Amino acid sequence: MxxxxxxxxxxxxCLNATRLIIINIIFFAILAIIIFAFNSxxxxxxxxxxxxxxxNFNGVIVEQKQPIDFSGQLSKQLLSDEQQLTEYPIExxxxxxxxTKNDTNIDKILxxxxxxxxxxx
Numbered sequence: 001m002x003x004x005x006x007x008x009x010x011x012x013x014c015l016n017a018t019r020l021i022i023i024n025i026i027f028f029a030i031l032a033i034i035i036f037a038f039n040s041x042x043x044x045x046x047x048x049x050x051x052x053x054x055x056n057f058n059g060v061i062v063e064q065k066q067p068i069d070f071s072g073q074l075s076k077q078l079l080s081d082e083q084q085l086t087e088y089p090i091e092x093x094x095x096x097x098x099x100t101k102n103d104t105n106i107d108k109i110l111x112x113x114x115x116x117x118x119x120x121x
Contacts, residue, residue, distance in 0.1 A: 047105040053096075054110040059086035061093060 065087045100106045 047103070049105055050107040051105055052108045052110050053100050053106050054112060055093070055096065056112045057086075057088055059088055061090055062087045063090055065089055 097109060100109060
């Protein structure tokens with residue numbers, strides 16, 4: 001009876017050690033991913049001289065974005081084949097345009113606007 005008890009105790013210790021090893025491997029893998037993400041260098045974008053900044057707006061430019069009803073938006077996307085129009089806040093558009101003012105490589109700005117938009121209601 002004592003031998004059976006020692007065998008069960010040994011199996012429990014092995015199972016616990018295996019569990020701890022697996023948890024440590026997962027922890028160190030997550031830690032390595034986080035460290036790698038913070039140490040990765042950003043690729044610098046090269047812009048040629050006399051470039052044109054093209055802004056494609058597949059949607060509408062608004063003063064303020066409308067609050068999103070997630071359940072209604074999801075059901076609308078699932079039931080409709082139409083492409084949803086995106087709202088672009090005018091403040092963000094102006095920030096991009098003003099940022100190009102100081103960039104010597106960008107010579108012109110091309111605003112690609114979709115004409116003929118009609119509000120839904």
